[in-house]
Amino acid sequence: MTQSAAAPTQASSFGAAALKIRDVQASAVSFPVAAGDSVTLGVGRAVKRDAVIVKVTTECGLTGYGESHHCRAHTTVAHFINTALRDAVLGRDAGDTTGIWDLVYRRQLVGMGLGTGCVVAMSGLDMALWDIRGKAAGQPLYRLLGGSGRAVPAYAGGVALGWQPPAELVEEAGKHVAAGYRAVKLRLGDTWRRDITRAEAVRETLGEDVTILADANGAYTLEDARQVIPALDRLRVGWLEEPFPAHDYRHYELARAFGNVPFAAGENHYTRFEFTRLVEGRVAAILQPDLSKTGGITETLRIAGLASSYRLPIHLHTSMTGLNMAASVQVLSALDNGGYFEADVSRRNRFRDELVSEPFRVDAQGMVRPLEAPGIGVEVDEAFIKAHPAIEGPAYV
Numbered sequence: 001m002t003q004s005a006a007a008p009t010q011a012s013s014f015g016a017a018a019l020k021i022r023d024v025q026a027s028a029v030s031f032p033v034a035a036g037d038s039v040t041l042g043v044g045r046a047v048k049r050d051a052v053i054v055k056v057t058t059e060c061g062l063t064g065y066g067e068s069h070h071c072r073a074h075t076t077v078a079h080f081i082n083t084a085l086r087d088a089v090l091g092r093d094a095g096d097t098t099g100i101w102d103l104v105y106r107r108q109l110v111g112m113g114l115g116t117g118c119v120v121a122m123s124g125l126d127m128a129l130w131d132i133r134g135k136a137a138g139q140p141l142y143r144l145l146g147g148s149g150r151a152v153p154a155y156a157g158g159v160a161l162g163w164q165p166p167a168e169l170v171e172e173a174g175k176h177v178a179a180g181y182r183a184v185k186l187r188l189g190d191t192w193r194r195d196i197t198r199a200e201a202v203r204e205t206l207g208e209d210v211t212i213l214a215d216a217n218g219a220y221t222l223e224d225a226r227q228v229i230p231a232l233d234r235l236r237v238g239w240l241e242e243p244f245p246a247h248d249y250r251h252y253e254l255a256r257a258f259g260n261v262p263f264a265a266g267e268n269h270y271t272r273f274e275f276t277r278l279v280e281g282r283v284a285a286i287l288q289p290d291l292s293k294t295g296g297i298t299e300t301l302r303i304a305g306l307a308s309s310y311r312l313p314i315h316l317h318t319s320m321t322g323l324n325m326a327a328s329v330q331v332l333s334a335l336d337n338g339g340y341f342e343a344d345v346s347r348r349n350r351f352r353d354e355l356v357s358e359p360f361r362v363d364a365q366g367m368v369r370p371l372e373a374p375g376i377g378v379e380v381d382e383a384f385i386k387a388h389p390a391i392e393g394p395a396y397v
Helices: 008-013 075-091 095-114 117-138 167-180 192-206 222-234 249-258 271-279 298-311 321-332 382-387
Strands: 021-032 048-058 062-066 152-157 183-185 210-213 263-265 339-345
Touching: 021 075, 021 117, 021 382, 048 075, 048 117, 062 075, 062 117, 062 321, 075 095, 075 117, 095 117, 095 298, 117 263, 117 298, 117 321, 152 167, 152 210, 152 321, 167 192, 183 192, 192 210, 192 222, 210 321, 222 249, 249 263, 271 298, 298 321
Parallel strands: 152 183, 152 339, 183 210
Antiparallel strands: 021 048, 048 062
């Protein structure tokens, strides 16, 4: 593996000149999902995994890594980073995360509106810059953000717990509870009757001590929600995530009258500007920005500040690779309103298990702690990136 953490004893030697950005390289990577590992959920059946890995190199040789969400267009996202964003930031101080964010916002985003492609691209770049900042300081990211390394509650999520028969779903959920998780997230968005049956089976088997969360992946109609929400209330489900498409605000408003389960949203909202509407419009009580999608760590901190002023918690959505997962624990541990970490419990995720060193570990109480190595805290295997070039085509069918 390529070591991605600078030794703390070297931290004092990195000034602004040494941290000038020498190169930016984004790689679109993929691997196929075996039929036995595939999961069906509201966005389709997973047939491959895609990701975009961003590597930033400084004049002194420090490297930082980040993840941009693939957005079902991983080669396009990578190409945008390697052209427009790379040219914009070469020679800039990698430690100037706020200045670089503002530069990209004004030079690229303003002309495109709140363009998803640009925000996602800059998210991975920003994460890599924070990784460099931590390595230059010889500190884990949570310390740079003012945190103490507190433990964070985790739930079993990721591309898992999908539309399988109730008995199989119960078995899978039970394994995660046995591993220490005190909360699991079910994938809804099938038919409302089957969704209720699955949720009932999990609640009956796991009992009242396990928190059940639910995610419909934007697949519901208003009538579906009218049928499901009272059942979720009865089953004491903690939240219903994205019952409708992200920007269908009118449906969220109407569906609030169907019951009491809180709505969760945010993984498909970008920058503090869209989150302002979520918060002020009372669209969602559970906010789920994704470090790889919403504008990176820099912008997520702003969103967290907005949420804190309304006494709302931040439950980060996690993306494809261990880079995002490790960074998410770092950020959550430092926030005053940090909530759940979404732990990826996919049956086989090579981006979690092989691309990077271990990104997180859940203890017997269902908690995770941030890594202590400088920066994000993981090592990245460059050979894995080279051995897994992009596979074209849809990731879900």
